[in-house]
Amino acid sequence: MIVLDFEKSSGLIPAIAQDDESGEILMQAYMNREAWEKTLSTGFAHYFSRSRNKLWKKGETSGNIQEVKEIRVDCDNDCILIKVHQIGKAACHKGYKSCFYRVVKGNDLIIDGEKIFNPEKKYGV
Numbered sequence: 001m002i003v004l005d006f007e008k009s010s011g012l013i014p015a016i017a018q019d020d021e022s023g024e025i026l027m028q029a030y031m032n033r034e035a036w037e038k039t040l041s042t043g044f045a046h047y048f049s050r051s052r053n054k055l056w057k058k059g060e061t062s063g064n065i066q067e068v069k070e071i072r073v074d075c076d077n078d079c080i081l082i083k084v085h086q087i088g089k090a091a092c093h094k095g096y097k098s099c100f101y102r103v104v105k106g107n108d109l110i111i112d113g114e115k116i117f118n119p120e121k122k123y124g125v
Helices: 033-042 119-123
Strands: 013-019 025-031 046-049 054-057 066-073 080-086 102-105 108-111
Touching: 025 033, 025 046, 025 080, 033 046, 033 054, 033 066
Parallel strands: 013 080
Antiparallel strands: 013 025, 046 054, 066 080, 102 108
């Protein structure tokens, strides 16, 4: 039985999603126990949305689903790395492949990622 330490951070642990082929970091989100169990049972990444205060399956609205290929747990059992096959080519809700599409240059953030989709069309926002 895998025991993760959800209590250390008020019931949530950081979950980092990494592209299983390229190694690129796609996103960082949080999991509660329910999201963890759902991820294990379905083979698709589920997270807990702090802003919406609810469980969500990655890609349930956008179609940009994350199929789990491997899960690694850190030494303190309070952070996980999920290697995923990113279906739909974009992990970021702003339309980019990775949520880390900006780089710090001096005092500025410079976009250096390619936009895959228009979030206004995808989400109606």
